[in-house]
Amino acid sequence: MKRRPQADGAEGPPRGPRRGAEVTAARRRAILRPLPDARQERMIDSRAIAFMVFAVVCGAAPARAETAKPDKKPAASVVLQVTNARAVALTELDATPTGQFIPKAIVRNLAAGKKTTAKLATDKDCVFDLHGAYADGSSTESQGIDLCKDQTVKLVD
Numbered sequence: 001m002k003r004r005p006q007a008d009g010a011e012g013p014p015r016g017p018r019r020g021a022e023v024t025a026a027r028r029r030a031i032l033r034p035l036p037d038a039r040q041e042r043m044i045d046s047r048a049i050a051f052m053v054f055a056v057v058c059g060a061a062p063a064r065a066e067t068a069k070p071d072k073k074p075a076a077s078v079v080l081q082v083t084n085a086r087a088v089a090l091t092e093l094d095a096t097p098t099g100q101f102i103p104k105a106i107v108r109n110l111a112a113g114k115k116t117t118a119k120l121a122t123d124k125d126c127v128f129d130l131h132g133a134y135a136d137g138s139s140t141e142s143q144g145i146d147l148c149k150d151q152t153v154k155l156v157d
Helices: 025-032 038-067
Strands: 003-005 011-014 076-084 090-097 104-110 115-122 127-134 139-146 152-155
Touching (some): 076 104, 104 115
Antiparallel strands (some): 076 115
8 A cells, every 4th residue: 555645745644435335245236236116125024023023922921920829739539328227317518638637518407218419528548537416416436437439428326
């Protein structure tokens, strides 16, 4: 490159192309490429919109998964067939898991000689203590009954 002479006769820095006049190969390719027509622009726009929708959905899915409650197995339950073969009406039949002290009423007000079904939730074990109370003030107790094996409860005198 030639060095440029200065006014005092000394040579200055080399003279190159004017600023902005230099065209790189990548810029030349961009300049020579034809502009997209309207149909191509719509396709590009639709692709961009589809990508944005996809990004939003994928970004929101983990947030929903985190806030959702974990899947719990539904509590197992047993459907019991309860028959009152006594001459007195049953006022209440309670079931208490063996070793616990909180009874749950499973049948109320069952007339003498009638039968009904009752649904009993079982958590871990199917062994229950049963307590029946009757209209005449009498009661009955049965302990350690596996209600998963035998789902029929018959109350007798």
